[in-house]
Amino acid sequence: EPEVTQTPSHQVTQMGQEVILRCVPISNHLYFYWYRQILGQKVEFLVSFYNNEISEKSEIFDDQFSVERPDGSNFTLKIRSTKLEDSAMYFCASNEMAGNYGYTFGSGTRLTVV
Amino acid sequence: KNEVEQSPQNLTAQEGEFITINCSYSVGISALHWLQQHPGGGIVSLFMLSSGKKKHGRLIATINIQEKHSSLHITASHPRDSAVYICAVRIQGAQKLVFGQGTRLTINP
Numbered sequence: 072e073p074e075v076t077q078t079p080s081h082q083v084t085q086m087g088q089e090v091i092l093r094c095v096p097i098s099n100h101l102y103f104y105w106y107r108q109i110l111g112q113k114v115e116f117l118v119s120f121y122n123n124e125i126s127e128k129s130e131i132f133d134d135q136f137s138v139e140r141p142d143g144s145n146f147t148l149k150i151r152s153t154k155l156e157d158s159a160m161y162f163c164a165s166n167e168m169a170g171n172y173g174y175t176f177g178s179g180t181r182l183t184v185v
Numbered sequence: 186k187n188e189v190e191q192s193p194q195n196l197t198a199q200e201g202e203f204i205t206i207n208c209s210y211s212v213g214i215s216a217l218h219w220l221q222q223h224p225g226g227g228i229v230s231l232f233m234l235s236s237g238k239k240k241h242g243r244l245i246a247t248i249n250i251q252e253k254h255s256s257l258h259i260t261a262s263h264p265r266d267s268a269v270y271i272c273a274v275r276i277q278g279a280q281k282l283v284f285g286q287g288t289r290l291t292i293n294p
Contacts, residue, residue: 102280114228114271114284127281160226174218174282178227 073097077163077177084153084184092148092180094163100175103146104164105138107131108179114162120146153184188212189285191272197291204259206288208272211253215277219246219257222269222287231257231270262292 076095084090096103105117119127120138137149146165150157163177189210198204208217219231232239232246234255239246243262248255259266269289273282 104281106282106284108226113286114273114282116281116283119280121280127279129281162228173230173233175230176220176228178225181226 073175075163075165075175075177077161077180079180080178081181082183084182086155086184087152090150090153090182092150092161092163092182094146094148094177095144096146096163096165097167097175098144100165100167102126102166102168103138103140104174105148106162106164106176107159108162109156109159117148117161150182153182155184158182158184187286188276188283189272189274191270191285191288193288194286195289195291197293198262200263200292200294202262202292204262204266204290204292206257206270206272206290208255208257208285209253210255210272210274212274212283213277214274216275217248217255218273218275218282219255220271220273222271224268228271259290264292264294267291 078093103120106114108114116129118132118138135151140146160179160181162179164174166172166174192207216233216235218233221229221231234246234248243260245258269287271287272285
């Protein structure tokens, strides 16, 4: 069964450093998402991406965050200057089309900011 | 106020028991998803519902759009069903999912 692949599975970074989280969505999917889950809390939406641009973003997704699809297969989330409160599990997801289509989630990247 | 509320937050049962997890939402939706999250953290999609009922193996999901309520049932529960079960809704006119806080299910042998 097709998978969404995320790398790395775990990243530890110093506060203030830039991090890039990588995702390879399913090849025929057109909509891509980043969600995050702070330990012990519910999953929160960050951003959705379609046709090479952001289609929706949350209040969390401020100027410190950016997304891009640099080469037609990878989908990346960049955090420019990490804060302690950015420590969370970050999930990439994708789905095929607009409308009621199922989502496929990656296995997540656990980001720890120290 | 949370847009998606699940109950119970924690549920412990014996192997073989019939399990029900409930989800209520307060917004207009185009679909509701039931997801499973294992201790390693990965999220697996179980069901997507916009009306009625769906069944997959021992899992059954129902939704009542008028009541803004959905239930996930597990028949003949097994210790391998132990996980966090999450209800998430796709709000009308949006692509994003809004998640409930999850129900931690533990099935004892």
